[in-house]
Amino acid sequence: MTLLALVALPFVGAILVALLGERLAPSRFISLAAALAEAALAGVAIADMSGRIVPSLSWAPGGILGMVPLSLALDGLSAPLVALTALLAVVATLASWGIADRPRAHHALLLALEGAVMCVFLAADLVLFYVAWEAVLIPMYFLIGLWGHENRKHAATKFFLFTFVGSAFMLIGVLAAISGTGATVLSDVPRVLTPSTQRLVFWLMAAGMLVKLPAFPVHTWLPEAHVEAPTAGSIMLAGVLLKMGGYGLMRVAAPLCPAAFAEAAPILFALGAIGTVYGALAALAQTDLKRLVAYSSVAHMGFVLVALATGTAMGFAAAMLVMVSHGLVAGLAFFLVGSLADRTHTRHIAELRGLGGSVPRWSTLFVFTSLASLGLPALSGFPGELMSVLEAFKAFEWWSVAAVAGVLLAATYNLRAVRAVVYGEPVERWASLADVSVREMLAAAPLVLGIVVLGVWPGVVTAMTEPAVATIVQLVQGGVR
Amino acid sequence: MSVLGGWVTDAAGLFWLPGVLVLSAAAIAVLVDAFGRTGAAVRLVALASVLAAGLSAVAAWSTQLRPAVPGVYGGGGLAGCAAVVYLVAAASLLSSLDGIGESRRGGVAALIGLGAVACQVLAGAVDLVVMAIALETVAVVSYGLVAAGRGNVSREVGMRYLMQGSVAAGFLVFALAAVVGLGAGQTGYERLVEVVSGSPGAAASVTGILVLVALAFKAGAFPLHSWVPDAYEVVEPGAGVFLAGAPKIAAVLAVWVLFARSVWAQESFQNLRVALAVMAAASIVFGNFAALKQRDVGRMLGYSAIAQVGYALVGVVAGAVGTPLLVAAYAIAVAVAFGCVAALQAGRAKGRSLDDVKGIAMSRPVLAAVMSVAMLSLTGIPLTLGFLGKLWVFYAAVNAGWTWLALVGAIGSVVSFGYYGKVIQAMYFSEPEQRADEVAAPQPADEMEGRRGRVWPFALLAALLVVAGTIPLATGFEWVLRVLSV
Numbered sequence: 031m032t033l034l035a036l037v038a039l040p041f042v043g044a045i046l047v048a049l050l051g052e053r054l055a056p057s058r059f060i061s062l063a064a065a066l067a068e069a070a071l072a073g074v075a076i077a078d079m080s081g082r083i084v085p086s087l088s089w090a091p092g093g094i095l096g097m098v099p100l101s102l103a104l105d106g107l108s109a110p111l112v113a114l115t116a117l118l119a120v121v122a123t124l125a126s127w128g129i130a131d132r133p134r135a136h137h138a139l140l141l142a143l144e145g146a147v148m149c150v151f152l153a154a155d156l157v158l159f160y161v162a163w164e165a166v167l168i169p170m171y172f173l174i175g176l177w178g179h180e181n182r183k184h185a186a187t188k189f190f191l192f193t194f195v196g197s198a199f200m201l202i203g204v205l206a207a208i209s210g211t212g213a214t215v216l217s218d219v220p221r222v223l224t225p226s227t228q229r230l231v232f233w234l235m236a237a238g239m240l241v242k243l244p245a246f247p248v249h250t251w252l253p254e255a256h257v258e259a260p261t262a263g264s265i266m267l268a269g270v271l272l273k274m275g276g277y278g279l280m281r282v283a284a285p286l287c288p289a290a291f292a293e294a295a296p297i298l299f300a301l302g303a304i305g306t307v308y309g310a311l312a313a314l315a316q317t318d319l320k321r322l323v324a325y326s327s328v329a330h331m332g333f334v335l336v337a338l339a340t341g342t343a344m345g346f347a348a349a350m351l352v353m354v355s356h357g358l359v360a361g362l363a364f365f366l367v368g369s370l371a372d373r374t375h376t377r378h379i380a381e382l383r384g385l386g387g388s389v390p391r392w393s394t395l396f397v398f399t400s401l402a403s404l405g406l407p408a409l410s411g412f413p414g415e416l417m418s419v420l421e422a423f424k425a426f427e428w429w430s431v432a433a434v435a436g437v438l439l440a441a442t443y444n445l446r447a448v449r450a451v452v453y454g455e456p457v458e459r460w461a462s463l464a465d466v467s468v469r470e471m472l473a474a475a476p477l478v479l480g481i482v483v484l485g486v487w488p489g490v491v492t493a494m495t496e497p498a499v500a501t502i503v504q505l506v507q508g509g510v511r
Numbered sequence: 512m513s514v515l516g517g518w519v520t521d522a523a524g525l526f527w528l529p530g531v532l533v534l535s536a537a538a539i540a541v542l543v544d545a546f547g548r549t550g551a552a553v554r555l556v557a558l559a560s561v562l563a564a565g566l567s568a569v570a571a572w573s574t575q576l577r578p579a580v581p582g583v584y585g586g587g588g589l590a591g592c593a594a595v596v597y598l599v600a601a602a603s604l605l606s607s608l609d610g611i612g613e614s615r616r617g618g619v620a621a622l623i624g625l626g627a628v629a630c631q632v633l634a635g636a637v638d639l640v641v642m643a644i645a646l647e648t649v650a651v652v653s654y655g656l657v658a659a660g661r662g663n664v665s666r667e668v669g670m671r672y673l674m675q676g677s678v679a680a681g682f683l684v685f686a687l688a689a690v691v692g693l694g695a696g697q698t699g700y701e702r703l704v705e706v707v708s709g710s711p712g713a714a715a716s717v718t719g720i721l722v723l724v725a726l727a728f729k730a731g732a733f734p735l736h737s738w739v740p741d742a743y744e745v746v747e748p749g750a751g752v753f754l755a756g757a758p759k760i761a762a763v764l765a766v767w768v769l770f771a772r773s774v775w776a777q778e779s780f781q782n783l784r785v786a787l788a789v790m791a792a793a794s795i796v797f798g799n800f801a802a803l804k805q806r807d808v809g810r811m812l813g814y815s816a817i818a819q820v821g822y823a824l825v826g827v828v829a830g831a832v833g834t835p836l837l838v839a840a841y842a843i844a845v846a847v848a849f850g851c852v853a854a855l856q857a858g859r860a861k862g863r864s865l866d867d868v869k870g871i872a873m874s875r876p877v878l879a880a881v882m883s884v885a886m887l888s889l890t891g892i893p894l895t896l897g898f899l900g901k902l903w904v905f906y907a908a909v910n911a912g913w914t915w916l917a918l919v920g921a922i923g924s925v926v927s928f929g930y931y932g933k934v935i936q937a938m939y940f941s942e943p944e945q946r947a948d949e950v951a952a953p954q955p956a957d958e959m960e961g962r963r964g965r966v967w968p969f970a971l972l973a974a975l976l977v978v979a980g981t982i983p984l985a986t987g988f989e990w991v992l993r994v995l996s997v
Contacts, residue, residue: 100985157902161893161984168892175940183940187932194928198921201902202909205917209910230914 032075033102033152036112039068040119040145044138051134058127061137065120068144072116076109080494103154106498107281110350110491111151111273114357117476118269119144124473125365126262128372129177136177140262143169147270151277156214159282160204163238164197166271170263177260185258192251193241200238207231207286225289232290235283236298243275243331246305253312256324261368264320268327269361273353276334280346280502284338288505292341299339299426305332306436313443319370319377322447323363326403329436330356330411336433337418341506345421346499347492351414354491355484358410359402362477366396369470373463379447384456389465393452395474400444402481405437410484523570526577526585529563529597530628536560537624544617552617556624557604560597563627567594571994582638582699585631588835588997592764593631595839596757598972599846600627603753605968606850609857610747611659619659623753626652630761634997637773639690639698639722642765643683646729649758650676656750657742665745672738679728679735686721693718700773707774719775719783723766730762732824733794736817740801743813748853748863751809755816755849756842763823763838764997771830772997788828788916794821795923802930808852808863811930812845815889818923819845825920826904829911833903836995840888840896843972847885850969851878857964865933870943878966879938884973886931888980891924895980899991 043064051057104112122140129136146169149162167190175186208214210223210231223231241248252272256264284291309329316322330352337349370385370392371377386393398409405411415437422430466474483490522528536559540552571591579585585593600623608616626649633645654676658669690698693714694706707715724735731739746754769775775783798818805811819841826834852863855871855878872879888897901924908917983991 158984161898164893164898168887168894172939175936183936186940187936190932191925191928194925195922198925199918202905202914202917202921205902205906205909206914208906 032071032078033104034100036068036071036075037102037145037149037152039071040064040141040148043068044141044145047134047141048138051137054130054133057133057137058123061141062120062123064141065116065123065144068148069116069120072112075104076113079104079109100158101154102149102152102158104152106495107277107350108151109494110354111270111277111357112148114273114354115144115147115151115270117480118265118357118361121361121365121473121477122262122265124469125265125368126260127469129260129262131177136173136260136262139169139173140266143173143266147266147274150274156204156208156282159278160197160201163200163274163278164194166274167193167197170267170271173263173266174255174259177263178258179260180258181254182258185254188251189255192248193238196238196241196248198238199234203231203234203238206234211286223287228287228290229293232283232287232294235286236279236294239275239278239283240301240335241275242278243272243335244328245275245301245335246308246328246332247301249305249309249328252328253321253324256327256364257318257320261364261372264324264364264368265361268324268364269357272327272331273357276331276338276349276353279338280349285502285505288502292506295339295341296426298335299422299429302332302335302337302339303422303429303432303436305329305335306433307332307439310436310439310443314439314446317379319379319382319447319451320364320367321377322379322443323360323367326363326440326443327356327360329440330360330403332436333415333418333433336422336430337414340418340421340425341503342421342425343496343499343503344417345425346503347495348414348417348421350495350499351410351484351488351491352418353414355402355410355414355481358477358480358484359399362395362474362481363399363403365470365474365477366392366399369466374460379450381457382451382460383454384452385460385463386452387456388460388463391466391471395466395478397448397452398478398481400448402485404441404444406485408482408485410481410488412485413488519566519569520573523566523590524574524586526570526574526579526590529566529593530631532566533559533563533597533600533624534628537621537628540617540621540624544621549613549617553604553608553620556620557601560601560604560624560627564594564597564601567591567597568994570594576997578637579635582636582641583632584635584637588993588995589631589635589764591994592634592760592835592839592997595842596627596630596634596760599756599842600624600753602846602850602968602972603749603751606749606752606853606965608747608749609964610661610749610853612661615659619656619750622652622655622659623750626656626753627757630757633761634764634768636765637700637768639687639700639703642769643687643725645761646683646725646765647680649761650680650729653742653754653758656754657746659750660745660747665747668738668741668745672742675738676728679725682721682728683725686718686725689714689718689721700768703774704777708777708779712779715775716780716782719770719780720786722769723783723787726762726766726769727790730759730766730820730823731817732790732820733797733817734790736794736798739816740805740810740813743816744807744810746809748809748849748856751849752846752853755812755845759816759820759823759845760835760838760842763820763827764835766824767827767834767997771827771834776830784828787824788913791821791824791828792916792919794818794824795919796821799923799926799929803926805930806864806866808848808865808868808934811934812848815927815930816845818927819889821923822901822904822920825908825913825916828916829904829908829913831904831907832992832996833900833907835997836896836991837900837904839995840900840976843976844885844888844895844897847881847969847972847976848889850972851882851885851966854878854964854966854969865937868934869937869941872939874943875966877970881966881970881973882938883935884976885969886934888976890928890931893980894977896976897980899980899983899988903988903992 146165153159313325402409544552574586576587629648636642728735802814888895891901
């Protein structure tokens, strides 16, 4: 019941905003109230889950097409991402406080987006999973297309088509899996898929998930969508939507096709390793601050893929850590860049110089974010990336040097951005720039707190995911169901 | 209340009643129209269609398939499809048919009524002669509706459509001759099943191909599609509401009954199934890519219709129970699309190219939202009925081993967003085109109001698309399939 409310509440909030939010103030406050209530509800649901013993991988019992798809479950794999979604939705609402152009529609779409993403992470049925996965596209498409920057039309269409191509493959994969197992659920599947079907299903599903992640050759929609999206859209896109890819691989593709997943591991590793290096190099070459953050997402999600490819319990835990950490860090980074661009009306790194003196609070936060992004120990980026590199070394030996190079390059592009934007010659133009406001500090605070907590005590996530991860790893390593 | 409910249920059991209602209304409409009461004539047929849709819906819920009149089945899923046919007919009549000249409007209303009944008969036919007569009636109504538009272009296109259609009719005559020869005069499907399995394989297959050609022409599948874009482009959008969807339901259901359920559904006709699969794939690929280039919304819908028939044929190949659901969802969505075009065009001389819909989200938010729902449903995005149709058809295809066909269909759906999405993009993301005349002379508000076409019938249909696409996620798919499975 709590879970149903968790999915329904954002949609109810969206409808309320659409009906009552004629003027600016009510639309803001209703949506903030809905986001906060959702966050509280997510807290209750997760506390409730940790208080009980839940099945390691909980999916609804039995059911072929023809049964009710609306079945929800919360377990160790979904809990961290549900919490992340709820948190970032609050931040995104605060980040779009200044939206004056059709605020009602903006806030309603943002809440609908939150609801759809929640449904992805809570779905216990393959059909519902797919429906929610696709439903995420619609609000995001309108958010980018209506409130984005100069090139928004192109970016919105590219985002939609790329992810839609991926999900079309995924749909056939989902249908083949249902047809092969005779069920729309995961646990207690009546029949295990044959190896050849597993291969087909895995790659069809992976096509959709790798686009979403995004993995190296199919990442090209990401920089454009991130750069053109409004700040709230970028926060949700980077913070939450990319996680759907990793979550899908872990939760749906690997358990359904364990043999095919194990077989595909080297390819996944290669894609991930290329992603870490390529994303970092591309970030290094950017002149647009928002684009730099966007490419850093490609690099970070590469680590997720590297960690997943190891197929070990540590690796899966590392992937989850990297995902949660990246959600917090990228959310904060896009929030900061967005709030800066609102004031300066430029995102050009060459023009943004020497901000340390004029906007000290913003600069402090930006330095903090960059340090978290490059994986400074005691901040959230560190444990996940360390674990994934270590696990990758066990599984793929010297090939994992590529991932290490990714870590080093991450330090380079982050520090370069900090040096250029925060330090350097102060410019007359930015001398009287307004610093981060109290509202923005409040929005950033939970993210900062989360980054520190996760850095110091990664066990808060790994303990939650442990039982689910153990089950999947057993499957992937050839154990019986 | 229960007395009334009993009456409705009893009436819904009379499967001939909706057709007779609408036919009589159409006949009276012609008379009323002759006395110059055009508005009353249109309203009368619309009212009869709404009643017929209601009765059919109740029949779909509460009855099973059984003979309605000799040679025609009714009830169950067929009644569900008939309800959709009458619904789009009513919507078409309620769209005010502004674009059609006053003198012709009553006749067009009668034609739509007649066409709706013919569609119901074609969908439920279980006798080849009945099927042929219904098919030709639908065709004649279609020629008339296409030609009823303004200007010479519509007459020319109507003429061309008639000429091509007569070739297809020729194939049908050959098929009838062959069937009569094979079956010694028997034309009922039940009897034909035995006849076909008893006769030489080649003869039976060739006969099947002849029937398929005639039906595929009416449905507008590749390579018999060339009339579709022209007809969709010139037809008055108000009439297009009916013409685009309803005959499609009927023709696809006729194919479905013949090739997936009865005469040619046996295992031994694998060759026909391969031919259908190739036709389906070619329709999907051609329709989607040709639609990508179009700037005219009507013409774009025409090319996309070819692709939509392709998806339906995938369902026929795989024997998917969701095939009627898929075409019904298509008919409703395309009716909404044409209805929005009609509402947009009302009061303006032109207005169906992509440039004309630019920025209308600001000036007419309801219309833009309704149109977006139609476009998303046609693409097959979840939470709409269009998705459920595709889900069931592709699932059956994968299940029956036609995975490649399902992949072609899924990729085709992605391509289709390239043009359906363009409409949404133009409505929401573009600035309106400033027309010199509009800037010069802004219309007084009330006059603008009077000239706006009706949107509410289509808003209701769009709501139906969303509700029927969402509720089954919580209740299970059983009831949706039951009311629309044949």
